[in-house]
Amino acid sequence: MHSGLVHSLDFDRAGKTLTYLSIPFSIDRSPYFQVKVPICLIRNGEGPSVLLMAGNHGDEYEGELSLARLIRKLDPDRISGRVTILPMANTPAVMAAKRCSPLDGGNLNRAFPGDPSGTPTSRLAHFLEGELFPRHDIVFDLHSGGTSMEHLPTALVERNAEPARHQRAVALMKSLGMPYGFVADNGAASPTSMGAARRAGAIGISGEFGGGGTATVDSMAITARAIDSLLVAAGVVDEPVLAPPNGAVGATQLLSLSRHSQGIYATRRGWFEPATRLGERVAAGQLAGWYHDLERLDVSEEALNFAEAGIVISRRLHTMCEAGDCLMQVAEPVPA
Structure with missing residues (x-):
């Protein structure tokens, strides 16, 4: 019961x-x-x-x-x-x-x-x-x-x-x-x-x-x-x-989507600004966005780059982030 x-x-x-x-x-x-x-x-x-x-x-x-x-x-x-x-x-x-x-x-x-x-x-x-x-x-x-x-x-x-x-x-x-x-x-x-x-x-x-x-x-x-x-x-x-x-x-x-390196993750508190759109094909090393620190206005935003090529399949909608938040993911096209 x-x-x-x-x-x-x-x-x-x-x-x-x-x-x-x-x-x-x-x-x-x-x-x-x-x-x-x-x-x-x-x-x-x-x-x-x-x-x-x-x-x-x-x-x-x-x-x-x-x-x-x-x-x-x-x-x-x-x-x-x-x-x-x-x-x-x-x-x-x-x-x-x-x-x-x-x-x-x-x-x-x-x-x-x-x-x-x-x-x-x-x-x-x-x-x-x-x-x-x-x-x-x-x-x-x-x-x-x-x-x-x-x-x-x-x-x-x-x-x-x-x-x-x-x-x-x-x-x-x-x-x-x-x-x-x-x-x-x-x-x-x-x-x-x-x-x-x-x-x-x-x-x-x-x-x-x-x-x-x-x-x-x-x-x-x-x-x-x-x-x-x-x-x-x-x-x-x-x-x-x-x-x-x-x-x-x-x-x-x-x-x-099989490797953690296909994602970009926050490592500290910050504010994420994307530079790419959902569905875009991107190259390894391409700019994904910028990470701002609004608690330290004298520090320039950090550029974040994709580690791998692929199609952008997801992005975080909340601009404010904490360590561990997934900011973006790319997936690799494979043959049908």
């Missing part, structure tokens, strides 16, 4: 069910409090099983808004199989507009495989990896740069040791219509949702769909297209649900 996670889901029930995952967690104002994580299960006959989740980090809104809309729009009669939707996986973080949960400081995307008797974030991670992910063929986790980062729209899959499964994952990633894509290799013990999906036997797909702690016309459009495209490619629906087709899209450029 005081640990674990409880729910009333019937995974074999046809139609649409909107309910909650409930996590007991005593707090000062409510000793028998439960964290309520909304979840929607839509099923119609036999077919693929797809899990769509957003709000892994609370301040990443494109996926949260799009999946909330999908819950309202997706008619069970339109699908073949099962679609499970978690629009606000880390609900406390979503409601607080924070990356991590204010209840326990938990970063859900670093909490897998979790602990059934741990903090709320850890209990949720344990349920997702141990109970929910294994029931699905595909797990699609939608991210964006959050409040502090601007990110190039980029899809991601984890490398899988099984060649057929890996090829299927890359093909599904390319079907999203994203301009860029990664094949990540974070190891068997990866604490991320994609590592958890792989351990659960599902194909994990993720991506960054915007940033800045906001939603734009463009970021919402690319998110809707990716969700629609995945559901069609998986064989769950035969036409888009969130948005009408908007013409052909270009091929996905694969990228590699």
